Amino acid sequence: MHPSRIPALALAADLVAVVVFAAVGRISHAEADSLIGLAGTALPFLIGAAVAWATPWVRASPASLQAGFVVLALTAGIGFLLRLGFLGRLPLSFAVVAVVSLAVLLLGWRGLSGTVARLRGPREPSHG
Template sequence: MHPSRIPALAFVADLVAVVVFAALGRLSHAEADSVLGLLGTALPFALGAAAAWATPWVRSAPASLRAGAVVLAGAVVVGLVLRLGFLGRLPLSFAVVATISLAVLLLGWRGISAAVARMRAPRTPTR
């Protein structure tokens, strides 16, 4: 893969992860399966993830676990604050589940990507 494509693909992967998180949450609560509902659920967290992408920590190595941690922090903090502002409540259980779920998704694809890159890397002979 050409290195210039990595940032765009990583950004898309992060947005997909946030939408998957929102879709799974809506499914687990048997909420209506409308596209607008899904986007409304995902939007606060997507805004947080996008804000994290404005930082040099993410832009310098977007597929790294460090970048994933920054995107996770942005998505969780901004997403939960906006959710609290929109709904006027923020159950602790939701905050915990959202944080864990987003961590699995945002860090998970990066871990898989790193493992695949290591497997594809040319091996140097050991003495």
């Protein structure tokens, strides 16, 4: 894979992870399966992910676990603050499940990616 593609793929993976988190949460609560509802659930966390991606820590090495922890912290933290502001409540049980779910999704793909990269070993750059 060409190194210049890694940031775009990492960003896409993070955004998909947040949307999957929101979709699974809505399904588990038997909420209406509308795109507007999904967007409303995901949006606070997508904003948090966007803020994380604006930091130099994530942009410097977006597929690293360190970047994953920054994305996790800001996605969850900002998402919770926005949900609290809009809904006026943030149940502890939701916060715990959300952090664990987001950690599995946002750190999980990075861990798998790092493992695959180590197993494949160093590659010579292609010329062509």
